[in-house]
Amino acid sequence: MPPDPTDYRILAHLQAHGRASARAVAEIVNLSPRATLARIRALEKHGHLRGYHAVLDRALLGAHVAVFAEVALKDQRPEAVRLFERHAAACPEVLACHLVSGRFDYLLRFCCRDLAHY
Structure with missing residues (x-):
């Protein structure tokens, strides 16, 4: 099932804030935390959301x-x-x-x- 506009808003928020809780994402997309979590799990299940990653500050790590x-x-x-x-x-x-x-x-x-x- 292809993502709808709400799913795209969820994906956009998680792309920028990968550690956001379902409750925080729910506030952004105007859904209940339970409904938001169900959508996130469906996006993961269907491969639209394949993982969560850390963004490193390479300069602080010595790679300038x-x-x-x-x-x-x-x-x-x-x-x-x-x-x-x-x-x-x-x-x-x-x-x-x-x-x-x-x-x-x-x-x-x-x-x-x-x-x-x-």
Whole structure:
């Protein structure tokens, strides 16, 4: 069942405030806490809401430099692509790895202590 406008408001609030209680979300969407919790559980069950995440302050954690890198692969065979993606996923400094089209194949987002660390 696709989400309705109230579900989208619930999702938007939880995206910004993942630790919000059902009662707090209920106040935002003008439903009872029980009805809101039922909707949240349905959104989770149907895969619309797949998890809750912490947003880290990387600067306070010592990672002050954000870097974007364009990567062009010389070898486009599936084995080479899988190997590259495994290495990117294993690198803790890589925050995101996007497959793109154009002059390069991937756009990676790194977060590092400094440029030397990058």
